Amino acid sequence: MPIPHATVEQLERQARVIRRHIIRMIHAAQSGHPGGSLSATDIVTALYFHFMRVDPGNPHWPERDRFILSKGHACPVWYAALAERGFFPVEELLTLRQINGRLQGHPDMEKTPGVDISTGSLGQGLSLGVGMALGLKIDRSSARVYVVLGDGELNEGEIWEAAMAAAKFQLDNLTAFVDYNNLQLDGWCSDVMPIEPLRDKWRAFNWETFEIDGHSMRQIVDTIEAAQQVTGRPSVIIAHTVKGKGVSFMENQCDWHGRAPNDAEFEQAMAELQDPMDSAEVGTSRA
Amino acid sequence: MKWAEAIPTRFAYGEELVALGHELPNLVVLEADISKSTQTYRFAKAFPERFFQMGVAESNMMLVAAGLATTGKIPFASTYAVFGTMRACEQVRTFIAHTHLNVKIACSHGGVTPGNDGVTHQATEDLGIMRTIPGITIIVPADYHATRKLVRAAAHHVGPVYLRFTRDPVPVIYREEDEFTIGKGKQLRSGSDVSLIAIGDMVAIALEAHEQLAQRGIQADVIDIHTLKPLDREIIVASARKTRRVVTLEDHQIHGGLGSAVAEVLGEECPTPLRRIGLRDTFAESGEYRLLLRKYGMDADAVVAAAMELLQR
Ligand SMILES: Cc1ncc(C[n+]2csc(CCOP(=O)(O)OP(=O)(O)O)c2C)c(N)n1
């Protein structure tokens, strides 16, 4: 499978498409988590449309790169990226959270093509990633493992158990992202459970650390490339993000962690996310 | 019972892992800093490149095992049974059982066999916890030979398996050539007066009780339910139909484990007077393993008393 290559401008357009899918899906389901889906969108877009070797026709291809959405509640962003990459029809996105559907409320590896591992209970994706990265190393595979963590999720002790283990086994095929939107469910991270100094923590666990603007596609692309050059240790990319990014009334609003837009809010969100380059695609129309 | 020649079943686990390591290149072992207890140190010596020391971090270990399983490995993750089923319970439930990943949760220190270590180290609720989780095969071998055969069967079985071994020595009751099938109980003695249905280290106690009952002219049916799930319902119902009286024996709370499983089957298919031997909604304490069995009403005398009470009803 060739690695897809895209320009920064193409990736930025793709991210807008994905943000619109997120809003459509959560509006259709009338439940779901827009805030954390929108904050992770640029990272997920860069991975799926520039870096990850995956085969939509053969989702279990052994040499594929792996993606783990440890903050599983943000799965609308993952489903949208998978649909756009061709793992399943884009129209299926509107079945999010519906009975008999393949798009579960949290990622389910047995139901959704392209979902490498189930998640949704916070704090566990990095351990799963360590196991995958270890398995790929045993097989001398060149495939890489990418894990997206929430900042609130870092409260979980198992994250740090996994961080120790990843460094011990020198997993340079493992890259973690912290989606540092500074909000968790009950409020600001700095109030609920302060995680600073965050970069020092990862350094202390012997990880290679990077710190970026998680909405600058240029920085995301350059930093993932830099992380791929690191040898002998895992990398973490601390990405400063905005929860609800792209929809003005959702940005930095704790309330939009897990609530669905009503019809008026939906229209406004879609208008704000409209692509200036692509005026044909507006508002309520599907994909 | 030959207690003088007893062997902890965890020893058989450690030895069989090495044998399997030679045959299955995909078999890997994860450990949480107690390899001398769980006996995985034997595998670590033989196959250092396939042994992963994860430190005192059981939750992480369980999910690293899950991740390894997604890449086609056959991970055996070992710790004490209390930690494997309780500290890492949600990890096992959501990320190993629900995902049907091929992880073997192979735990030492089952029941009160850790004796003097006390309650923190005695797993007396693990079977009930594991039994409520869909899709996990639960295996508790009775002795050394059963353990070797069933560890082998678990390695070849595709899907999650929970295995529970003893810390302390238990008598050898099988012969090396005996064969075991996951999900098929073993008829060890045939009698028509009372059924003794046992699991794990309590199978030896059932055989002791069988001998004591025989001296009183009572013929007991003795069955080893080495696989708690999926349960061999047929062997249980056939025995109950024959004897009309059932005693279950488990090194575990009487709730949730073998006694409950047998009660469920009998209630549905063949209502039969039942007595359950096990911990009676209480924790044990520190003490020598066999003295604990005696104090908590789990030795052969207690089994005989339960059987006699059923016979005199
Ligand atoms: C173990 C666990 N505890 C609690 C929850 C409920 N929960 C869902 S999202 C969330 C907050 C997560 O915050 P963060 O990781 O910062 O995610 P993001 O801001 O990216 O949405 C909580 C507590 C959960 N899913 N799992």
Ligand SMILES: [Mg+2]
């Ligand atoms: Mg957050």
